[in-house]
Amino acid sequence: MLNPFRRRDDPYMLVVGMTGVKMGDRVVQIGCAHGGRMAAIASKVGLSGQATTVVPDAATAERARKAASQAGVLVDVEVAPPMRLPIGDAAFDLAIVDDTSGLLGLLRAEDRVAAVRETLRGLRPGGRAIVIGAAPRGGLGAIFTRVQSGPGFDAQAALQAEGFRSVRQLAERDGLVFTEGIKAR
Secondary structure (H helix, E strand, C coil), rough: CCCCCCCCCCCCCHHHHHHCCCCCEEEEEECCCHHHHHHHHHHHHCCCEEEEEECCCCCHHHHHHHHHHHHHCCCEEEEECCHHHCCCCCCEEEEEEEECCCCCCCCCCHHHHHHHHHHHHHHHEEHHHEEECCCCCHHHHHHHCCCCCCCCCHHHHHHCCCCCCCEEEEEEECCCEEEEEECCC
């Protein structure tokens, strides 16, 4: 019997599926609004891949380390602003920007541009960037909840403006918006 009010067995299946992360990938996640999501993504790269998370402050770093430990996954956690990522050029296959708490959306316009450029720099040619944002709520949900993404941040426009190709919104589901862009080869 299908019950629409029953929670799914794996609350992170949507995020893992939308990112397309797979065994052996080199993944960097910028921001960590939810440690469980970060750990679920990191678990897919396995021992042959690499998972790195860059967070803006020590409290978020501790949350990321705790989630990785609880999930039993290896994640390198770095503390740095998104405008100055401590990663090598072309070092990653996939960059995931977690903007669900407004990491980029709340930055000044020039800092957002710098953060997107840094994301592009860290990707190998042909690498993908996925921006996960909070979807605006409608109906009664809009009255009782606050959308966390910052004002005026359009992930599609930001990725296109900084040179990403094939930029598109993949989906809007379960309160999240997934936007993808590819670094030119």
